[in-house]
Amino acid sequence: MSATAAEGLRFEGVVCGYGDTMVVRGLSGRVRPGQVLGVLGRNGVGKTTLVRALAGQLPLREGRIHWQGRDLARVPAHARWGLGIALAPQENVVFGDLSVEENLWLHRRVRGLEAYEAYLDAFPRLRERRAQRAGSLSGGERKLLSFVRTLGAAAALSVLDEPTEG
Ligand SMILES: Nc1ncnc2c1ncn2[C@@H]1O[C@H](COP(=O)(O)OP(=O)(O)O)[C@@H](O)[C@H]1O
Ligand SMILES: [Mg+2]
Incomplete structure (x- = not known):
């Protein structure tokens, strides 16, 4: 594993939300290769919002998300798959007209x-x-x-x- 792959995923002071309302406020932490992180919380606490930020569907208001040493702010949503990030979203999970x-x-x-x-x-x-x-x-x-x-x-x-x- 390369040095950058070993960096895994790192959240640094992440703030994001909708309009004037910030849902995720100052999240920091790291997930290293081989680790599993479970994010728990009642409905509406911001789990999906955090996933959207990681997926590139929601811009960060503050902070950084680094993946394998790279700042994801410069990586558009569609390009994150190519960096090895696979997403199973909460809703609209399949293409209904396809088998x-x-x-x-x-x-x-x-x-x-x-x-x-x-x-x-x-x-x-x-x-x-x-x-x-x-x-x-x-x-x-x-x-x-x-x-x-x-x-x-x-x-x-x-x-x-x-x-x-x-
Ligand atoms: N598109 C949106 N526009 C405005 N507010 C939203 C939007 N999506 C979610 N929210 C609000 O953000 C908060 C966190 O929602 P969400 O991240 O879906 O929570 P969870 O996944 O933990 O149930 C909730 O108060 C929700 O109403
Ligand atoms: Mg959710």
């Missing part, structure tokens, strides 16, 4: 479910429904599809917002 398997192929160079076999063994319901429109899955099944797609990406950083919801 289950298309949702799993979408972002990959190769069509095929090889990368997902272990996950599809664990969640056989998804394999059974591979040809079904993702939009016709139940809420919990859609969440499962998003979870499997994100973990199957084997990214350096997997960000899961409410993975067990539904």
Whole structure:
């Protein structure tokens, strides 16, 4: 592992929110390779807001987020995947008009479910429904599809917002 990869993820005085209301106020900390960080808190406390900031969907009002030694402020949302950050958002988790398997192929160079076999063994319901429109899955099944797609990406950083919801 390179020196910069070992840096992992670092939050430094992060402040962000909506309009005049700051939801995350001065968050600092670090997640190193191999570590799992769980962010707990009641509804509305700001977990999803923090995820949006990490994903690049919400600008920081103050502070910095560093990933593998790089300041993410200069990295647009669409480019963060290329840096090894995979996101399973809380809502709008799948492309409803695409099939289950298309949702799993979408972002990959190769069509095929090889990368997902272990996950599809664990969640056989998804394999059974591979040809079904993702939009016709139940809420919990859609969440499962998003979870499997994100973990199957084997990214350096997997960000899961409410993975067990539904
Ligand atoms: N797009 C938005 N515009 C304005 N306020 C928002 C928006 N999204 C969330 N909020 C507010 O920010 C606070 C934190 O919400 P959120 O991050 O979704 O919490 P959690 O994920 O912990 O349940 C809540 O008070 C919520 O109402
Ligand atoms: Mg949330």
